[in-house]
Amino acid sequence: MHTELLQWFRKAGRELPWRKDYSPYSVWVAETMLCQTQVGRVIPRYFLWMRRFPDIFALAEAPLGELLRVWEGLGYYARPRYMRKTAEKVVETFQGEFPKDYNILRGLPGIGHYTACAILSIAYNLPYPAIDGNASRVFARLLDLSLPVETRKAQKMVFDFALSLIRKGEARLVNQAIMDLGALICVPRSPRCSFCPVRQYCLAFQRNTQIIRPVRRVRSLKSAEAVVVFCHRDGQVLIRRRPEGGFLGGLWEFPWKENASPDELIPKDFRDRDSVPELIGEIFHTYCQRRIKARIFFIDVNRETFSSEEYHWEEVNRLDEYPFSSFHRKALRLFREFMVQRRVKET
Ligand code: SF4
Structure with a gap:
């Protein structure tokens, strides 16, 4: 042989x-x-x-x-x-x-x-x-x-x-x-x-x-649901850096949470008057034996009143300069498609 x-x-x-x-x-x-x-x-x-x-x-x-x-x-x-x-x-x-x-x-x-x-x-x-x-x-x-x-x-x-x-x-x-x-x-x-x-x-x-062959041990994936919110104002969105040392430490992400609603991520007071979270799509992602279904939302945020030590504003066209996990990259692709369609509608 x-x-x-x-x-x-x-x-x-x-x-x-x-x-x-x-x-x-x-x-x-x-x-x-x-x-x-x-x-x-x-x-x-x-x-x-x-x-x-x-x-x-x-x-x-x-x-x-x-x-x-x-x-x-x-x-x-x-x-x-x-x-x-x-x-x-x-x-x-x-x-x-x-x-x-x-x-x-x-x-x-x-x-x-x-x-x-x-x-x-x-x-x-x-x-x-x-x-x-x-x-x-x-x-x-x-x-x-x-x-x-x-x-x-x-x-x-x-x-x-x-x-x-x-x-x-x-x-x-x-x-x-x-x-x-x-x-x-x-x-x-x-x-x-x-x-x-x-x-x-x-x-x-x-x-x-x-x-x-090979025979594999069957491991079932757990399901989870999450929301990701693109908080937008004047061509910028909110991002934050995950703490060093933890899971995906040092990577950047958009506001997101498991088993939550968009309202739990962005308090109503911080939004522009009349703006409501708009569902722009869904993504699926698997990691650590978990299958996550995430709904992606867009919302206009009143920047003057929104302040956070955790998050900061970044230009949408500079987001490629930041390292994101694959999960947040998928969400970002969806957000970009949404922004293109939005611009088309506005013109
Ligand atoms: S099972 Fe794999 S190793 Fe065996 S004969 Fe086929 S290709 Fe070759």
Whole structure:
């Protein structure tokens, strides 16, 4: 299997921007961005990141707002903060060189088991299996695992099997080959088994169980409702910055609340006379095992009487300079469409 896999990878493996120099820094940045995010979304952000923060020294000194702006859209906003902390530590303690030791890497902020294995194997070519989502699916099929892949027992079986495939000096090749096999051939819904270089070794293929592998633990999403209000006056809207350290800390947002009405967000006294919140649409967003349905409102606010330490006014056409979470970006898109239609009606 090892020979067929590597022959296939040498011919068909993906050319990705972080597969040029295999520096620990570029591997770390790419693998951190790729966690839970598709390659197509990561590539432009990776280029942007590398232009702004080309090495660990530049990252260690980067302002948080700029990091969040470059990261925007990738989700999991605690990651860039951890990355900067890790950069500071690597610069201060290891003279800018990532350690080659699994336990020391795990001690750095935000570096988990997968990222440590990815740095050690892909950057340093040391024998550690790096099992991302794609690789985990491939192994669950090769072994025809009937256990959910998230279970400890299944993870151990997968890890041991993956380790057995790595020969001396080939960790980088083998790990990337398995990742690419999962991304290009052993894809989630319809695996392309007739093109698969390792099908003769695949138990799921032999038993025709590919479609039901990997078995997943069923987790139900909780539903929630929310309102977002665009408080507008003279081409400006209210925004606020989320507190540092908390969930989505440091990102900006519009007034919003779960299980609330627009009136609870903006007291009536602060509005222009006769203005009422106008529903401009709905968005759906999923995060942290929750599916949120949000109604988006627009309202004219009397700026002279509205004052808040929490919120401040910003020009609508400057909002792209702020990092927002994907949830608030979706709401902003809807607001912009609404403003275009409003202008058309007024003319
Ligand atoms: S034979 Fe099919 S199920 Fe098995 S590893 Fe290849 S693509 Fe995946």
